[in-house]
Amino acid sequence: MINLLPRYIISFIIMVLLQVLILNNIQLNGYINPYIYILFILTLPFDTPKWALLVLGFLLGLSIDLFTHTVGMHASATVFLAFLRPGLLNSMEPRGGYEPDSNPSVQDYGLGWFFKYAAFSVFAHHIFLFYIEVFKLEGFFQTLSRAILSGLFSLILILFIKLFIKK
């Protein structure tokens, strides 16, 4: 666990920089904006304490917020995602449970499993985020469609990263 720490710190920094410097500038049709920094939360080890998930989620969201001048927006969405993660992992547990020393990744549990895991997380996060951003229920379906389209785009990017970039 201790020697994993630097790896996760670097992963955190890379995720924030990638999101802020590159992905925030991608706005297809001024409509779709992918958010892939949550990959950091997704790839934390299984035995991460629950409280640490929430704290890390908050810090991650807040770092993104500081760059986009939306203090609290990404933070609340990422904390929400961190809150869902343990329940989600529990419900997707393979027969026999998770193996010790494995990570929630494509390599360890296969593409199908990871796709389901990532898809659910991404959409939960995006829908929460987009509604917090507009902060009203008017135009309910427009917001929903924006969230889903952006979610699809983020999901493709996330799968791409996980498949072709080995850590």
Added chain:
Amino acid sequence: MQNLIRFLIKNHFIILFIFIEAFAIFLLINNNNYQQTKFVNFTRTVSGVFYQNVEKFNEYLTLKEKNERLKAENTRLRNLIQKNLEVDSDSFETQVDTNYNQQYEIISAKIINNSVNKQHNYITLNRGKVDGIKPEMGVITRDGIIGVIRGVSDHFSTAISLLNPELKISSKLEKSEFFGPLGWEGQNYRFAYLREIPLHAEVEKNDTIVTSGYSSIFPEGVPVGYVEDFEEKGARFHEIKVRLSVDFKQISEVYIIRNLRKQEQENLENQVEYND
């Protein structure tokens, strides 16, 4: 106590989640203008609807008194019309001219929530964006000034009351035209203080104090109050204790003042400052 601790430990995840999430949303609302206005407008609408219903009931209790006051106002207005007709009847031109020069428009409104006992008092009115109300409009009654509109939602608006130390009104002594800022200092709701009146200005008890008209919010000459007492403060200025002409515990019908030339005046003033 032990049960409580056990409960906290057992549910620490969800409690921590609620705590952090609430904190994040608190940050969001406090730091982002858009979400903040949305939130404030929402609470204003909710409290507005609530207070309006309370006020509807309270109205019946003071109906008689209000009728008396409206009757008095009616008589006064009728007298005014009479006077105007006399002046205008012999010249059509003046009438057109006064219309053209109209600088202030008046919108009547009703107070649906009001306080006098806090340090920062605010007033809620039953007019909003739909009625053309905007922030920075003045609120008065026949007796004197009440406050300035701060926030507006569709059907309600909140005004910062004169009984709020954050509001300073540029006022002057009606007799000698010396002017200074007038503000409330958080004590007795019947009294406010007028400062920066130079010592050589003649002040007498019961002199009338009116608005100076130097800000673009209130017209000149709206009554504010009367000199109750005054003393030398420092070596150069009088500090004047002012008995407010409006009894803030008794107001209900008010007028909101729209300055039709506010924009023009402010643009000009900004331009001049800019050129400096």
